[in-house]
Amino acid sequence: xxxxxxxxxxxxxxxxxxxxxxxxxxxxxxxxxxxxxxxxxxxxxxxxxxxxxxxxxxxxxxxxxxxxxxxxxxxxxxxxxxxxxxxxxxxxxxxxxxxxxxxxxxxxxxxxxxxxxxxxxxxxxxxxxxxxxxxxxxxxxxxxxxxxxxxxxxxxxxxxxxxxxxxxxxxxxxxxxxxxxxxxxxxxxxxxxxxxxxxxxxxxxxxxxxxxxxxxxxxxxxxxxxxxxxxxxxxxxxxxxxxxxxxxxxxxxx
Amino acid sequence: xxxxxxxxxxxxxxxxxxxxxxxxxxxxxxxxxxxxxxxxxxxxxxxxxxxxxxxxxxxxxxxxxxxxxxxxxxxxxxxxxxxxxxxxxxxxxxxxxxxxxxxxxxxxxxxxxxxxxxxxxxxxxxxxxxxxxxxxxxxxxxxxxxxxxxxxxxxxxxxxxxxxxxxxxxxxxxxxxxxxxxxxxxxxxxxxxxxxxxxxxxxxxxxxxxxxxxxxxxxxxxxxxxxxxxxxxxxxxxxxxxxxxxxxxxxxxx
Numbered sequence: 001x002x003x004x005x006x007x008x009x010x011x012x013x014x015x016x017x018x019x020x021x022x023x024x025x026x027x028x029x030x031x032x033x034x035x036x037x038x039x040x041x042x043x044x045x046x047x048x049x050x051x052x053x054x055x056x057x058x059x060x061x062x063x064x065x066x067x068x069x070x071x072x073x074x075x076x077x078x079x080x081x082x083x084x085x086x087x088x089x090x091x092x093x094x095x096x097x098x099x100x101x102x103x104x105x106x107x108x109x110x111x112x113x114x115x116x117x118x119x120x121x122x123x124x125x126x127x128x129x130x131x132x133x134x135x136x137x138x139x140x141x142x143x144x145x146x147x148x149x150x151x152x153x154x155x156x157x158x159x160x161x162x163x164x165x166x167x168x169x170x171x172x173x174x175x176x177x178x179x180x181x182x183x184x185x186x187x188x189x190x191x192x193x194x195x196x197x198x199x200x201x202x203x204x205x206x207x208x209x210x211x212x213x214x215x216x217x218x219x220x221x222x223x224x225x226x227x228x229x230x231x232x233x234x235x236x237x238x239x240x241x242x243x244x245x246x247x248x249x250x251x252x253x254x
Numbered sequence: 255x256x257x258x259x260x261x262x263x264x265x266x267x268x269x270x271x272x273x274x275x276x277x278x279x280x281x282x283x284x285x286x287x288x289x290x291x292x293x294x295x296x297x298x299x300x301x302x303x304x305x306x307x308x309x310x311x312x313x314x315x316x317x318x319x320x321x322x323x324x325x326x327x328x329x330x331x332x333x334x335x336x337x338x339x340x341x342x343x344x345x346x347x348x349x350x351x352x353x354x355x356x357x358x359x360x361x362x363x364x365x366x367x368x369x370x371x372x373x374x375x376x377x378x379x380x381x382x383x384x385x386x387x388x389x390x391x392x393x394x395x396x397x398x399x400x401x402x403x404x405x406x407x408x409x410x411x412x413x414x415x416x417x418x419x420x421x422x423x424x425x426x427x428x429x430x431x432x433x434x435x436x437x438x439x440x441x442x443x444x445x446x447x448x449x450x451x452x453x454x455x456x457x458x459x460x461x462x463x464x465x466x467x468x469x470x471x472x473x474x475x476x477x478x479x480x481x482x483x484x485x486x487x488x489x490x491x492x493x494x495x496x497x498x499x500x501x502x503x504x505x506x507x508x
Contacts, residue, residue: 020329027325028318035314036290036307043306052297052504053290053307056497060289061315063493064282071281071485075274078477109383111376118369119360129363140396223332231325239317243310250306 017148019220021069021155026213028065029163031236033057034206037167039243041199043251047174050195054171058164066157073149080141087131087139095124098134105137166209170201203240210236271402273474275323275409280467282319283417285490287311288460291421293497295453297505301428304449308425312418320411327403334395341385341393349378352388359391420463424455457494464490 033054040050091098099120106116123130135141175193211229218228287308294304345352353374360370377384389395429447465483472482 027321028315031318032311032314035318036311039310039314040303040307044303049294049298049303052501053294055504056293056501057286057290057311059500060286060293060493060497061282063496064285064289064489067281067489067493075475075477079475082476106373109377109387110380111373111383115372115376119365119373122365122369123363126364129365133363136394137391140390140394142394221329221333222336223329235318235321239314239321242317243314246313247306247310250309 018151018155019217021152022159023217023221024069025062025065025156025159026163027232027235028061029058029160030166030206030210030213030232031163031239032061033164034167034202034236035239035243037171037202038199038240039247041195041202042244042248045195047171047195047198050198051168051171054164054168058161058168061164062157062160065160066153069156070149070153073144073152077144077149080135080144083139083141084131084135087134088127091127091130091134098130099124101134101138163209163213167202167206170198170205171195174198206236206240207233272405272409273471275406276413277471277475278323279316279319279410279413280417281486281489282315283312283414284420284460284464284467284486285417285493286315287418288421288456288490289493289497291425291456292453292494293501295449295456296498296502299449301425301449301452304452305422305425308418308422312415312422315418316411316414319414320407323410324403324407327398327406331398331403334389334398337393337395338385338389341388342381345381345384345388352384353378355388355392417463417467421456421460424452424459425449428452460490460494461487 036057037050037054040053044050102120102123103113103116106119107113123133135143174195174197210232214229214232215225217223217232218225221228290311291304291308294307298304356374356377357367357370360373361367377387389397428449428451464486468483468486469479471477471486472479475482
């Protein structure tokens with residue numbers, strides 16, 4: 001808006017939408033596949049199936065979240081278009097109602113009718129500006145950026161995939177099954193001996209990643225690194241603990 | 255705002271935030287556990303493990319999404335508070351810059367300085383109203399409802415759980431394993447004979463649920479029932495097909 005006067009406001013706004021998309025994708029990506037893998041570790045010992053389930057979840061989750069972000073942004077754009085059409089009609093068909101709405105907007109800020117009247121008169125001289133004014137100040141709607149929906153979808157999906165691969169890594173290095181005849185002792189030591197050890201490593205690196213991500217998020221959004229790190233770590237830990245407990249209980253009772 | 259003049263606008267806004275939360279939760283809930291179950295069906299034949307993975311995913315996903323919604327809403331509230339503090343300071347410490355910003359706001363709508371001056375004078379008489387005006391019309395920020403964060407979290411989580419259970423139902427009725435000695439023929443016919451049949455049923459009921467959900471969403475948000483139904487069905491189908499293909503390929507190569 002007033003780029004000259006305070007350019008940092010605009011740039012802060014722009015980046016915070018993308019940052020928010022990355023935050024949404026990474027939060028869920030670091031949390032859901034992590035919790036799923038941890039949960040399955042509480043019930044089954046096959047690292048192969050855990051990795052398979054984790055990757056299937058990442059494929060499904062990134063498509064669903066990315067598309068969810070895309071549709072949300074597109075929904076906003078469509079809502080804007082339908083309200084714009086209505087305002088354009090009402091400025092012509094109900095001029096007195098619209099004028100009264102202008103007075104009421106200013107009245108909320110203790111601006112008397114006599115002070116608002118010149119603004120109303122100026123707006124009535126210029127219908128496109130009048131409609132824009134009502135869209136922003138009556139309905140609180142901003143014209144959505146046309147490229148926003150696609151960018152938002154891709155940012156969320158990519159962040160989800162990146163986050164989701166972290167907790168699965170240890171499971172990919174679990175010791176191959178006993179049928180691996182060609183495996184030397186040296187090779188075997190490079191692998192992880194069991195799903196339990198993979199779970200422990202997964203918990204360790206994912207909680208570290210969540211803490212690091214939370215700290216960065218806290219700094220970027222200005223909410224404080226330590227507080228945000230504590231928050232994301234607790235969330236991921238809670239989701240994983242819930243999934244682990246649920247899967248263990250269900251497995252014990254069947 | 256102007257409840258008397260056009261009450262339907264306000265109520266439309268209120269409901270669309272909750273509807274959007276239900277839409278977010280149901281979209282992902284009907285899509286991700288569905289795609290995960292379908293994906294695993296492409297690689298393993300144990301309905302028990304598929305149900306286990308699905309429920310673990312629902313536990314993790316509902317916690318992560320609900321908390322994601324909560325944190326997003328709380329982040330908005332904190333952003334509002336920090337910007338409010340800055341405006342309160344600037345109105346006192348930089349009165350000329352703030353006045354210039356008022357002129358620039360009106361200038362975007364072709365309102366000349368002479369017409370905007372009485373509004374500025376009225377605002378300068380009342381600092382709290384001046385700050386509120388700048389928050390809304392300069393920064394485009396609305397004071398967030400304090401209950402919004404909690405309600406948003408619970409709505410998203412509950413919708414995710416409700417949606418996620420739909421695709422898992424058929425897998426819960428897969429024929430018990432051969433060790434079920436007490437099973438009569440009559441009981442056996444009530445069960446589903448294999449994971450493949452459960453997958454087919456799951457695809458059928460979930461695509462129907464996605465179509466129904468999409469149609470309702472389209473009507474509620476005013477974007478058209480048929481178009482929205484086609485969209486949600488295609489998304490769910492695409493995510494499930496991607497997960498199924500990925501899991502089948504990975505399983506074949508290991």
